[in-house]
Amino acid sequence: MAATIFDVAKRAGVSIGTVSRVINNRDRVHPETRERVLQAIRDLDYHANALARGLASQQTATLGLVIPQVNDPFFFQVVRGVEEAASAANYSLLIASQSRLPASERRYLHLFRRGHVDAMVLASIEVHAHEVQEIVEQGIPVVLVQLDIGRNIPTFLADNYGGGRAMAEHLVVEHQYRRVAYITGTDHTPDNRERLRALRDVLHENGLDLPGEYVVEGDYLRDSGYRAMQRLLELPTLPDAVFAANDQMAIDAMMAIREHGLSVPDDIAVVGFDDLPLASYVSPPLTTVHQPVYELGWHAGQMALEIIHTQGDRSALAAPNKLLLPTSPVIRRSCGC
Amino acid sequence: MAATIFDVAKRAGVSIGTVSRVINNRDRVHPETRERVLQAIRDLDYHANALARGLASQQTATLGLVIPQVNDPFFFQVVRGVEEAASAANYSLLIASQSRLPASERRYLHLFRRGHVDAMVLASIEVHAHEVQEIVEQGIPVVLVQLDIGRNIPTFLADNYGGGRAMAEHLVVEHQYRRVAYITGTDHTPDNRERLRALRDVLHENGLDLPGEYVVEGDYLRDSGYRAMQRLLELPTLPDAVFAANDQMAIDAMMAIREHGLSVPDDIAVVGFDDLPLASYVSPPLTTVHQPVYELGWHAGQMALEIIHTQGDRSALAAPNKLLLPTSPVIRRSCGC
DNA sequence: TGATATGATGAAAGCGCTTCAAACTAACCA
DNA sequence: TGGTTAGTTTGAAGCGCTTTCATCATATCA
Numbered sequence: 001m002a003a004t005i006f007d008v009a010k011r012a013g014v015s016i017g018t019v020s021r022v023i024n025n026r027d028r029v030h031p032e033t034r035e036r037v038l039q040a041i042r043d044l045d046y047h048a049n050a051l052a053r054g055l056a057s058q059q060t061a062t063l064g065l066v067i068p069q070v071n072d073p074f075f076f077q078v079v080r081g082v083e084e085a086a087s088a089a090n091y092s093l094l095i096a097s098q099s100r101l102p103a104s105e106r107r108y109l110h111l112f113r114r115g116h117v118d119a120m121v122l123a124s125i126e127v128h129a130h131e132v133q134e135i136v137e138q139g140i141p142v143v144l145v146q147l148d149i150g151r152n153i154p155t156f157l158a159d160n161y162g163g164g165r166a167m168a169e170h171l172v173v174e175h176q177y178r179r180v181a182y183i184t185g186t187d188h189t190p191d192n193r194e195r196l197r198a199l200r201d202v203l204h205e206n207g208l209d210l211p212g213e214y215v216v217e218g219d220y221l222r223d224s225g226y227r228a229m230q231r232l233l234e235l236p237t238l239p240d241a242v243f244a245a246n247d248q249m250a251i252d253a254m255m256a257i258r259e260h261g262l263s264v265p266d267d268i269a270v271v272g273f274d275d276l277p278l279a280s281y282v283s284p285p286l287t288t289v290h291q292p293v294y295e296l297g298w299h300a301g302q303m304a305l306e307i308i309h310t311q312g313d314r315s316a317l318a319a320p321n322k323l324l325l326p327t328s329p330v331i332r333r334s335c336g337c
Numbered sequence: 338m339a340a341t342i343f344d345v346a347k348r349a350g351v352s353i354g355t356v357s358r359v360i361n362n363r364d365r366v367h368p369e370t371r372e373r374v375l376q377a378i379r380d381l382d383y384h385a386n387a388l389a390r391g392l393a394s395q396q397t398a399t400l401g402l403v404i405p406q407v408n409d410p411f412f413f414q415v416v417r418g419v420e421e422a423a424s425a426a427n428y429s430l431l432i433a434s435q436s437r438l439p440a441s442e443r444r445y446l447h448l449f450r451r452g453h454v455d456a457m458v459l460a461s462i463e464v465h466a467h468e469v470q471e472i473v474e475q476g477i478p479v480v481l482v483q484l485d486i487g488r489n490i491p492t493f494l495a496d497n498y499g500g501g502r503a504m505a506e507h508l509v510v511e512h513q514y515r516r517v518a519y520i521t522g523t524d525h526t527p528d529n530r531e532r533l534r535a536l537r538d539v540l541h542e543n544g545l546d547l548p549g550e551y552v553v554e555g556d557y558l559r560d561s562g563y564r565a566m567q568r569l570l571e572l573p574t575l576p577d578a579v580f581a582a583n584d585q586m587a588i589d590a591m592m593a594i595r596e597h598g599l600s601v602p603d604d605i606a607v608v609g610f611d612d613l614p615l616a617s618y619v620s621p622p623l624t625t626v627h628q629p630v631y632e633l634g635w636h637a638g639q640m641a642l643e644i645i646h647t648q649g650d651r652s653a654l655a656a657p658n659k660l661l662l663p664t665s666p667v668i669r670r671s672c673g674c
Numbered sequence: 675t676g677a678t679a680t681g682a683t684g685a686a687a688g689c690g691c692t693t694c695a696a697a698c699t700a701a702c703c704a
Numbered sequence: 705t706g707g708t709t710a711g712t713t714t715g716a717a718g719c720g721c722t723t724t725c726a727t728c729a730t731a732t733c734a
Contacts, residue, residue: 001452002452002475004689004690004691005690005691006690006691014713014714014717015713015714016690016691016692016714016715017692017693017694017713017716018448018712018713018714020691020692020693021713022691023691023692023693024692026692026693027712027713028711028712029712029713030711030713033712033713047447047451047692048451048690048691049392049449049451049452049689049690050447050452051388051391051392051397051451051452051453051689051690051691052452052689052690052691052692052719053690053691053692054691054719055388055389055392055690055692055694055719055720055721056387056390056690056691056692056693056718057690057691057693057719058692058719060388060647062431071413071414071417071631073410073413073614075413076412076416077408079413080408080434081414081430081434081499083433083434083619084434087433087434091431092431092433092448092453093431093432094399094430094431094432095416095420095430095431095432096420096424096429096430097417097421097424110387111383111429113384114385114386114387115339115386115387115388115389115428115720116387116388138339156627186714192711196392197509197726213719251618277410277615278614278615279589281615281619282616282618282619282620283620294408302421307602330639331443332538341719341720341721342720342721343720351683351684352683352684352685353684353685353720353721353722354683354684354685354722354723354724355682355683356688357721357722357723358682358683358722360721361722363722363723364681364682365681365682366683367681367682367683368684370682370683385720386719386720386721388719388720388721389689389719389721390690390720390721390722391689391721391722392690392691392719392720392721393688393689393720393721393722393723394689394721394722394723395689395722447733452690453690474731526695628733671729
């Protein structure tokens with residue numbers, strides 16, 4: 001059996017209270033006593049039981065992370081970011097992927113209800129504002145990633161609008177494309193909407209229009225870009241450039257164009273959003289917008305830790321609660337450069 | 338504050354022991370009493386505290402998963418697999434990525450030392466056999482994924498040899514390539530060695546040789562395939578086919594070949610291993626070997642749970658402790674098909 | 675009718691830690 | 705010399721559960 005604090009106390013000839021103070025660097029302990037305790041800890045290879053500690057102190061040194069069930073390397077980057085922030089602070093990371101169950105059965109809510117975590121990071125999941133509110137009201141800090149529910153909750157977002165603008169300007173101003181089409185992601189997600197808004201704004205500012213038939217619906221997933229592109233290719237006036245809401249669809253769109261006997265970028269330019277590793281390997285290499293995914297995760301984890309450590313200190317909550325991380329266009333070949 | 342078992346007991350007019358029995362479906366409880374307790378639980382929105390429960394019962398309903406720090410979508414699949422196995426059994430998943438710290442500081446060892454998890458899954462990390470032994474001796478079941486330390490520990494591996502053979506035969510027998518080169522992964526990993534062994538065997542069986550200069554060293558990572566291929570291209574007699582230890586390097590090798598003014602697969606065929614999503618998008622689409630990564634994770638999680646539930650039942654440990662999951666060649670274009 | 679199962683519940687002892695009031699010690703001051 | 709005080713340490717009460725053992729009805733049998 002593993003050694004307990006009791007064993008350490010006995011060996012060092014002190015009470016468990018003293019051992020606890022040594023472990024936690026609390027109050028003052030006589031240097032000699034401290035050394036004796038530390039020696040006993042070494043001798044017994046003692047490691048404090050995390051559960052007992054959590055129960056007694058009401059702190060678990062654990063962060064909860066909820067991600068969608070989708071199989072997307074995107075989220076792995078978020079996971080890595082949060083994990084590294086957590087482990088650098090000696091916190092553990094408890095992961096839950098959002099299940100398809102109805103809200104009443106959502107397991108991830110148990111994470112906090114059961115006192116399992118000190119804070120939660122929710123990444124691009126479907127969640128109701130009142131659910132989040134409930135968590136926060138129970139005293140568990142929540143940080144959101146790529147997900148905005150419009151309450152006063154710390155939120156980390158990639159700058160979708162800014163990235164979308166930069167890309168749109170690249171197409172419209174530098175390349176002088178005149179008929180730009182857009183393949184949407186899932187309609188309700190804010191990232192998709194921001195990217196579309198950016199394109200529309202840039203077009204307007206340049207005296208151009210985004211006709212309804214140039215906005216075709218996709219869902220971010222494989223194939224949907226292909227089908228969307230097919231619809232565009234049936235139009236009487238073909239676009240000269242296509243902005244897809246993510247790389248996956250952009251790549252599928254390129255396929256559709258090629259199968260249609262046209263060339264990318266000579267006949268139709270194609271650009272995406274995300275900068276998947278994949279983007280640089282397709283041919284032509286995809287021009288896209290880089291998203292700081294790892295950084296989103298890292299900052300979110302960091303923020304969660306900060307809030308934990310300033311609990312009750314209301315002034316801390318006055319910090320900006322919506323942070324945009326910069327996105328940057330990655331110019332390759334598919335735009336015509 | 339969240340309701341405790343005490344609150345529920347008071348509201349239902351019973352003792353906490355009875356509430357506990359209802360929660361855990363233990364012993365028998367009078368149907369009427371049970372209903373009264375359940376109603377109180379609903380009324381108070383009670384959720385048992387996981388820490389207290391874990392402390393009292395010495396079971397945490399949590400699985401620990403350790404992955405390398407590498408940034409590889411491969412591991413995300415493993416994570417997903419384990420996570421789904423865990424959550425289907427109402428277990429949580431605690432993740433730790435292996436840090437670069439010296440063994441004495443390896444945080445993930447704390448996961449179990451501190452009584453945090455009921456079992457651990459170690460995935461392709463660097464670990465010493467005696468460390469694993471120590472964990473097991475403390476009564477924490479361990480399951481390995483893509484990692485073989487040669488002890489009597491349940492291990493899930495992709496069938497690297499089988500997949501390597503199938504691919505090698507495709508090259509040598511069907512395509513009749515005569516000069517096949519191999520770009521290695523990190524030398525010490527068993528997967529790499531198995532794949533190489535398979536190629537060598539098939540060549541020998543067909544009266545062919547694998548000359549030393551046709552085995553060039555890579556490290557699985559980006560660029561290393563490119564450099565390895567450059568070395569191959571400097572040889573007096575060029576290979577007619579190249580087998581790379583993974584897709585990433587295969588793709589880089591294709592680039593090097595093209596930059597050298599040669600064509601894939603007409604001048605030199607290239608195949609990989611892994612079947613990254615990426616593989617189907619490059620041009621020509623990469624012929625490779627599919628690895629059941631998600632399944633590896635899922636089975637490992639499942640096995641960990643099984644061992645937990647049959648603890649002490651020695652007969653269970655007689656089950657096969659080394660499981661090969663089948664890999665399958667995915668024939669695309671880069672092999673010449 | 676009294677002895678004996680059987681079913682249902684309660685009471686209390688932990689699980690391994692944190693934390694806080696209280697106690698002890700030695701040193702200092704008036 | 706008694707009273708302070710600052711520095712250390714102890715002891716014990718939880719934290720919210722599980723689990724064992726004892727208890728108490730009620731039903732069963734000879």
